[in-house]
Amino acid sequence: MSGIAEVARRAGVSKSTASRALTGAGYVSDETRRRVQQAAADLGYRPSTSAVGLATGRTRSIGVLLPYVNRWFFAEALEGVQEALHERGLDLTLYAARPDTATRRHVFRQFLTRKGFDGLIAIGLEPQDGEVERLLAMRIPVVGVVGTSDAISVVAIDDEHASRRATELLVDLGHRDIVFLGGGASAAHVDRLRMSGYSASMTDAALTGHIRFVPSDVTLPGGYAAAVDLLGDARRRPTAIVAVCDEVAIGAIIAARRLGIRVPSELSVVGIDDHEYAAMFSLTTLRQVPREQGAAAVELLQRHLHDREMAPTAVRLQATLVMRSSTAPPLSAESTVQIDMRERPAWSQ
Amino acid sequence: MSGIAEVARRAGVSKSTASRALTGAGYVSDETRRRVQQAAADLGYRPSTSAVGLATGRTRSIGVLLPYVNRWFFAEALEGVQEALHERGLDLTLYAARPDTATRRHVFRQFLTRKGFDGLIAIGLEPQDGEVERLLAMRIPVVGVVGTSDAISVVAIDDEHASRRATELLVDLGHRDIVFLGGGASAAHVDRLRMSGYSASMTDAALTGHIRFVPSDVTLPGGYAAAVDLLGDARRRPTAIVAVCDEVAIGAIIAARRLGIRVPSELSVVGIDDHEYAAMFSLTTLRQVPREQGAAAVELLQRHLHDREMAPTAVRLQATLVMRSSTAPPLSAESTVQIDMRERPAWSQ
DNA sequence: GGATGATGTGGAATCGGTTCCAGGCGAATG
DNA sequence: CATTCGCCTGGAACCGATTCCACATCATCC
DSSP states (O other): OOOHHHHHHHHTSOHHHHHHHHHOOSOOOHHHHHHHHHHHHHHTOOOBHHHHHHHHSOOSEEEEEESOSSSHHHHHHHHHHHHHHHHTTOEEEEEEOOTTSHHHHHHHHHHHHOBOOSEEEEESOOGGGSHHHHHHTTOSOEEEESSOOSSSEEEEEOHHHHHHHHHHHHHHHTOOOEEEESBOTTOOHHHHHHHHHHHHHHHHTTOGGGOOEEOBOSSHHHHHHHHHHHHHSTTTOOSEEEESSHHHHHHHHHHHHHTTOOTTTTOEEEEEEOOTTTGGGTOEEEEOOHHHHHHHHHHHHHHHHHOTTOOOOEEEEOOEEEOOSSOOOOTTOOOOOOOOOOOOOTTTO | OOOHHHHHHHHTSOHHHHHHHHHOOSOOOHHHHHHHHHHHHHHTOOOBHHHHHHHHSOOSEEEEEESOSSSHHHHHHHHHHHHHHHHTTOEEEEEEOOTTSHHHHHHHHHHHHOBOOSEEEEESOOGGGSHHHHHHTTOSOEEEESSOOSSSEEEEEOHHHHHHHHHHHHHHHTOOOEEEESBOTTOOHHHHHHHHHHHHHHHHTTOGGGOOEEOBOSSHHHHHHHHHHHHHSTTTOOSEEEESSHHHHHHHHHHHHHTTOOTTTTOEEEEEEOOTTTGGGTOEEEEOOHHHHHHHHHHHHHHHHHOTTOOOOEEEEOOEEEOOSSOOOOTTOOOOOOOOOOOOOTTTO
């Protein structure tokens, strides 16, 4: 209820002095500052965000756009963004909308209809939709998480490299019949990067003839269903699977268990993510930490906020291999690679 | 860049007329309105949210407070809230912070330091922490999801009733040795409600002596670890489990499978939630739809927004039983209840 | 034909802050 | 001693919208 004028009156100073005392900008004597702060505390004074925003031209509020919140990567990244923003005293305005939906288009209209963000973080933008351009048209700093773009700053792991490492691991163990599980025709951009890393690695290993993509929904039940299909038929069954992500990988492991196929002796599985369930399923995977990516995006955004001329920068992280026990040499082959199985799963204590 | 003054000039009218034409408030001739709208479109005019907020006193922005975003219930509820808010042209400002953390306290300071929300939705507030009072002190409408409070409006299922139904189902099948899995000493409010529903039902069935709580983290790996422990020892093994939620229930099913215990013939499991993985594990459960709860909370909030004197209202939903095949009579007993197993799992097609 | 009311428009105040500018004061400088 | 400078303060303009009020016009109703 009470504005800064009230605070000023109570402290016996002018509005301008009160403002300076509270924001810390400009000269104010220690004694005056104390009195003003005391008056503000007494009155329970809260500055109006609208008024501050109008006067300063910045809202201290960041828009965050993403396709899902109920999926591991996005939820984790969102929490990372959220935490990093709050450390800096910035608010987070959320826009969640799946690609190619009416809601998504509506969000873009909303975005473009209202101006009121100091910056924008877009998680999992699909580049082809021309959305990057529309965001740039808002003339505020934009940082992406996942995906590539020359026009905006981006934080992401090298997805192609991650699936390449996953595939190489299996090749090195002696596998030849390695299937890529997940993705498919309507795959998202990241998924396609991972698919091409697999292809490249198979080609390098002179296994071009063995390249095989089995599509699935990019979810745990999706991986399960596709794997039941794939593994149920003994003639189609590979000795190893590279999964597009851990959720699909875990679905495949559950499917294998149900079918009585032993992991890793009869089937090796590698994922990408290091999902919170990965340890529980002893899944060998390439770890990325979306929470850190979110924090890095905020960091990058803040640099853009301070220096409006800063050129777009790509922060490309490296996924790290986490060796657990869902991978082993195929029954038919010999391998010279030794697996370190000493890791104690975190959930078992 | 261009404000409403620019639009007005281009349309050859005053600022006030331009404002009326664009907001739709007050009299404007059709011809004038058309000209103003055209001018606004030509200039790509976007009203400043700060200025609108200052002038009207409302920000069209709702604060949403929750403990986690990376857990099923909260992620789903958040998506529901988000979607419902956007349908109404309201923005969502997110505050995610775990209970009893420095961040949480910081968020409360933030909340109380800035005023700038038309309303507030709090998901999973723990009543004991005096947080409800602090939110009420903000003098804006508050709606809770999950939990009880006389002071604010709340949307939730009847948790006690849900676990009661779950327990009764098992009792009716002939089980006596029924364990409640999950929760524990530091359980959240909802968890304790579910625990007491179980107790009450066991007492009603004259099975007071069989009441047994096995604590676990309220996560899938937590349920797995606790169930491995519980089921690994044949002497402690119950014939049925009521889980505090589906994630714990699924953890238990996975544990049972790993230990070679057959579900449902050797072990029945009932959950609460109808988690997205529930169908895949054929889990019998009591369904709640957090997405709808989120939407209902928005609906309720909007009513409070329109009528500031409206009394706090509790919307208490009923969880509905979803019968799948994780439940059966115990091997030792006979049962008169027939289970309908005709449901085709959605993920299998 | 004058009063009434609905419609349409512009000027000016207002929301609640920040910030520019001018001015006062005391200490240091030339 | 006059200037200059650093520190401190208040007055007023300003940010960009909405909204109150006054006024003009025109049709309608006694």
